[in-house]
Amino acid sequence: MIDHAHDLASVRDATDRLLTAVGKLDNASVTQPSRLPGWSRGHVLAHLARNADALVNVLEGRPMYVSGEARDADIERDAPRALYVHLADLRESAARFQEAGEAPADWSRTVELRGGVTDSASRVPFRRWVEVELHHVDLGIGYELEDLPAEFTEREIAFLADRFSGHPDVPPTRLTDGTRAWSTGREADGGPEVTVTGPPADLLGWLAGRRTGSALQPAGGPLPALPPL
Numbered sequence: 001m002i003d004h005a006h007d008l009a010s011v012r013d014a015t016d017r018l019l020t021a022v023g024k025l026d027n028a029s030v031t032q033p034s035r036l037p038g039w040s041r042g043h044v045l046a047h048l049a050r051n052a053d054a055l056v057n058v059l060e061g062r063p064m065y066v067s068g069e070a071r072d073a074d075i076e077r078d079a080p081r082a083l084y085v086h087l088a089d090l091r092e093s094a095a096r097f098q099e100a101g102e103a104p105a106d107w108s109r110t111v112e113l114r115g116g117v118t119d120s121a122s123r124v125p126f127r128r129w130v131e132v133e134l135h136h137v138d139l140g141i142g143y144e145l146e147d148l149p150a151e152f153t154e155r156e157i158a159f160l161a162d163r164f165s166g167h168p169d170v171p172p173t174r175l176t177d178g179t180r181a182w183s184t185g186r187e188a189d190g191g192p193e194v195t196v197t198g199p200p201a202d203l204l205g206w207l208a209g210r211r212t213g214s215a216l217q218p219a220g221g222p223l224p225a226l227p228p229l
Contacts (some may be wrong), residue, residue, distance in 0.1 A: 007125035008101045010152070014132040015094045018048075019087065021141055027083050035138045035210075039079075044135050045086040046078035051131050052093035054114075055124055056100045064114045101125055130156060134208060145201035145210065153200045158182055160207035163229070170224050175203055185224065194221040 022045065030042045039047075050071065054064045065071040078089070107122040119127070133152055136143045145153075157175065161184040164170050170185035172193045177200045185194075196203070198216035205211030206226070213223050 002120065002122040002126065004101070004107050004122045004125050007129055008098065010149070011101075011125055011129045011132060012094075012098060014129055014136070014152075015090070017143070018132055018136045019090060021136065021143060022083075022090070022139070023087060025083055025141065029141075030083050030086060031080070033140075035140045039138075041139050041141075042079035042081065042086065043075055044138055045090060046075045046081070048131060048135055049078070049086070049089040049093040050074050052090075052097040052128065055128050056096050058111050058113060059100045059103075059105070059121065059124060061111075064112070068114075097128060126155070126159075130159075134210070137210065145205050148201070148204070150200070153204050154180065157200065157204050157207060160184075160204070160229075164207070164226060167227065169227055171221060173224055175207075177203060194224060195219045196223060 025041070030045065031040055033039070034041045034044045036044060054071075058064050078086075081089075101124075105121065107120070109121045110118050111121045111124065112118050113127075129152065133148055133156075137145055137148075161175060161182040164184045166186055167184075168186055172188040173183070173185040174193055174195045175182040175184060176195065176197050178197065196206075196213075196216050196218050198206075198213075202211060202213070202215040206213035206216060206223075209226070209229055216223060218224075
């Protein structure tokens with residue numbers, strides 16, 4: 001069962017780690033490329049701030065973004081800002097998200113996210129946690145997938161495995177770190193099942209499109225090619 005209050009506290013902790021790390025940068029560092037193709041670190045920081053406000057919209061029953069074009073334009077507008085402006089925006093938008101998350105609400109209700117995707121309101125804090133943790137890694141400033149909280153890594157592997165579950169282009173696949181196992185891909189039809197073994201950070205990196213999967217060990221077939229998230 002999803003514990004939204006626990007996840008809100010986890011978002012707060014992850015945001016504090018992010019702000020501490022970003023606070024050690026300088027204006028020149030913000031303009032340098034991130035690990036996301038075509039995005040500077042400023043783009044990543046701008047996206048994180050605007051995503052917090054977008055999820056406030058979701059929790060309060062408004063469209064997540066006015067449009068995809070408006071989302072992209074906001075990120076482009078805000079990316080070149082000075083470091084101190086980014087930091088203030090990250091703090092203030094994070095505070096707005098926490099405030100919205102702490103307001104009395106029916107957490108079992110269904111909410112609508114970007115592109116018509118729906119989910120339980122109780123899952124929104126975890127979705128924000130994902131944004132903060134993975135984009136902290138994307139900044140390329142010393143925080144790696146191996147540094148993520150173990151609980152987060154396990155839950156995000158399960159979340160992404162479920163996302164690819166039933167996908168016609170992904171063969172039946174079993175993921176394991178040697179202790180835990182997850183299933184993904186289309187339903188097995190009696191044919192061979194691919195087993196992919198590796199450390200949790202590498203499984204997560206591959207599923208999230210952050211690593212190629214070169215450190216993973218597939219058996220029963222080649223490492224499946226995953227569609228974009």
